[in-house]
Amino acid sequence: MxxxxxxxxxxxxxxxxxxxxxxxxxxxxxxxxxxxxxxxxxxxxxxxxxxxxxxxxxxxxxxxxxxxxxxxxxxxxxxxxxxxxxxxxxxxxxxxxxxxxxxxxxxxxxxxxxxxxxxxxNLYAQLPAVRTWAAAAREVIAQQCPVYLDAACAVQVSFPLLHVLGQALGSVRPWRFSVAGTSGPFSLVTGEIGGVPLTLRVQNEIAAEDPDNHMHLLTRATLGFEGGGLALHDAHGPVSWTPRLHIPHSVRGAFDFSAPDAVHLSGPCTAFLDETPPSYRHFLAEVLPSAIGRDLLALREAVLDPASASRPEPYHLALCRMWQDLTTELDYPKPLDAPGHRPMRVPGPGDA
The missing domain is CATH 3.40.50.720 (NAD(P)-binding Rossmann-like Domain)
Known part of the structure; x- marks a missing residue:
């Protein structure tokens, strides 16, 4: 075989x-x-x-x-x-x-x-940027407890987002969701996942004739700690770490940036943990199939050697229950009469 x-x-x-x-x-x-x-x-x-x-x-x-x-x-x-x-x-x-x-x-x-x-x-959990973010999150969690989780997604990929968050936190229990209102195309959800306070924005809209398009974003999340915020800017990256700004006494009192308590200010305001995000063409044609390939290989390993294969059943069942709770709270997506696609070039400094 x-x-x-x-x-x-x-x-x-x-x-x-x-x-x-x-x-x-x-x-x-x-x-x-x-x-x-x-x-x-x-x-x-x-x-x-x-x-x-x-x-x-x-x-x-x-x-x-x-x-x-x-x-x-x-x-x-x-x-x-x-x-x-x-x-x-x-x-x-x-x-x-x-x-x-x-x-x-x-x-x-x-x-x-x-x-x-x-x-x-669930290919999203296998994407390079997601894996980088989740691994970095677990590394920081070993040193500091997360104090907030700020996330956003399109409703079509709400399940992958929950899976991504579970990967980072190591557990999804307890979870709780409550819709707090709407703002533009987004439903505002508060609650917790894995005991971490959550603020979630969901674009709860679907164009029935074109359900795979017209998403303002895929999956986005920032896990906050006392030391800073670890951000997944979207499913394709980038991943960044932004230290929390702390202005020491030496700077406030004497504007002295050479003092020992100001050393931390010499680091970058934001550090990127992965490579430059791919083009959408490369993301769709290469990155997504490769992520699916990881799931395929995990299944193959389980087929050929069942005794040593991982058993994700309890975690996947918890994810499905949590997703059901979220979508029940959100209610049915609003129908979206979306216009045709109008590509925009990247704005440059000369456009100011």
Missing amino acids: SRLRTVLCGTRFGQTYLAALGGLPAEFELVGLLGNRGARSVSTAERAGVPLWTDVEDVPGDVDVACVVIRSSSMGGPGSELARALLSRGVHVLQEQPIHHVDLMESFKTAREHGVQYRMS
Whole structure:
């Protein structure tokens, strides 16, 4: 089983999974697509050079893994039912988030009954900038307790944001959410995550005809400490550390910046912990597939060596319950009649 025979279910966001599988040719062999007979599914299967199946029963018995990239029941789709049908046929499954916690429990149960692996995928937690931010957060938390969490996201990626915050804090319990009002396109949420006071802005709007666009941001977070703030500016970075300004007595009293108590003022006001953020083209074409690849490799490790594989089930169940609490508090997104895309060039000094 050096190469796991894999079927891809879904060809919308599944395009990114297709690129991820293409980047791991020694580990996975794409043997077919499972979907409808729509134009996108047909053309994707032709481009990939694999058959298109329209029913679970059509999937050959020698398939090892299925990537289910179809909306789950919590999003009004059949993804969770499809995942369990594949698990019942002895196929290991990687299913894209978000997933209702009841569906997640049922899928874990079905996987155990049939002796196969089932994982929830969340590429955001695998992004380089997110990993850098979360690792830095854990390093600072070992020295100081966080005193606030300030975050923002589009509602489409509210689940990934919660996952990202959980990675950084090491725990999501206890959590609490309360909508405090609205300001422009954002719903204002207060509460706590992992016991840390939270202020969260959610763009709770969706353009029904174009739900993947018109987001003012993806995921943004600042974890604050007595010593400063650690900021993830968006899913693609950058990550920065801004020390809290403290003006010592020597500066206030004598404007003496050479005094011992003013040494800390010589450091940068803001330090960046990662590389320059990528272009959106590179982010979509390279960074996202690579992040999915990390989830794929984790599933492969669990398939080949179940005894030593990590077991994220309790944490993922907690995330799904927390996301359900948040979306219930937010209520349904507002319909957005979005205008056409109007690209803007980066403003320069000469534009002032």
